[in-house]
Amino acid sequence: MSEFADEQRDEIEALESIYSEEINFLGDSPHCFTIPVKTEDYDEDEGEGRLVLFKFTFTKKYPSEEPLLEVEESENIDDEHLDELVAHLKEQLTENLGMPVVFTIVTAAIEWLGDKNDQIKRDIEAAAKKIKDLEEEExxxxxxxxxxxxxxxxxxxAGFDEERLGKKADVIKGSKLTGRELFMRDKSLNDSDIKFLEQAGDTAVTVDESLFEDLEDLDLEEDSEEDPDWKPGDDSD
Structure with a gap:
């Protein structure tokens, strides 16, 4: 038993030298202490980064037996990730059975927590980018x-034309129609629409419906008294 006690005492002295400002001794029979593990960006006041406070307890036959490893507290890490970390450290304990293991466990915990912290940050940035992309697409x-x-x-x-024609009946002045009526009746305009769309093929095009809303405001009516011989379709000067 004295052999285990000597090994434990030597390890405690080494740990106290390494973690002098962070290790907190809770007892010496058995040896019990806590050591915090935190990410580089950890800031308690700002609530940034992640921290896990581990509690180690040596058994009588440690290091030939595994020490007891417990989580005293944690910050900014969910239960799922915490369980993953503890499982990872348990594997390290098993692999290093028979050797002083606290320094190895703390080092493995720091590395794991740092990697997980970087992954969580990337996930948060990716989620934020996805939301931004969706908003920009909308x-x-x-x-x-x-x-x-x-x-x-x-x-x-067709529906648009029918609605327009239904709002205002055809008005014939003398022997000719108004400029707007000619515009509404001219079949060549429909042909031009079809030609335009056929040139576009299957490619979708955009239509600004507001361009059609002001047709009633167009001043296309000709004064019949100025040119009594004018006929629809006559473009000559």
């Missing part, structure tokens, strides 16, 4: 307007 769709194909455009335009 905004882009709003700015693009409504995308239509040939079929959907013609269907929409």
């Amino acid at each position: 905004e882009r769709k709003k700015l693009e307007g409504t995308k239509v194909t040939i079929e959907s455009f013609l269907s929409w335009k």
Whole structure:
């Protein structure tokens, strides 16, 4: 038994030298103490970084037996990650059975916690970027307007024309129509729409419906008294 006691005492002296400002001794029969493990960015006041406070207790036959390892407290680390860390350290205890192991365990914990901290940061940044990309995509769709194909455009335009014509009956002045009526009746305009869409092929195009809203404001009506011989379709000077 004195052999184990000597080994334990030697290890305690070494640990006190290494972790002089962080190790906290709770008892010496058996030897019991805590050592904190934290990430490089840990800041208690700012609430940043991560910390785990481990409690070690030597058994009578340590280091031929594993020491008791417990988590006294933790900050900014969830239970799932904490369980993963403890399981990792338990493996280290088993692999190093028969040797002074506290320094090895603390070093492994620091490395694991640092790697997990970096991964968590990357996950948070990726999630934030995904949300930002989705918001930008929604905004882009709003700015693009409504995308239509040939079929959907013609269907929409037929309804649009029917609605417009239904609001205002045809008015014939003398022997000719007003400029706006000619615009609404001119079949070549429909043909131009079709040609435009056929040139686009299957590629979706955007339509700004507001361009059609001001048709009633267009001053296209000709004064019949200025040119009594004018006929629809006559473009000559």
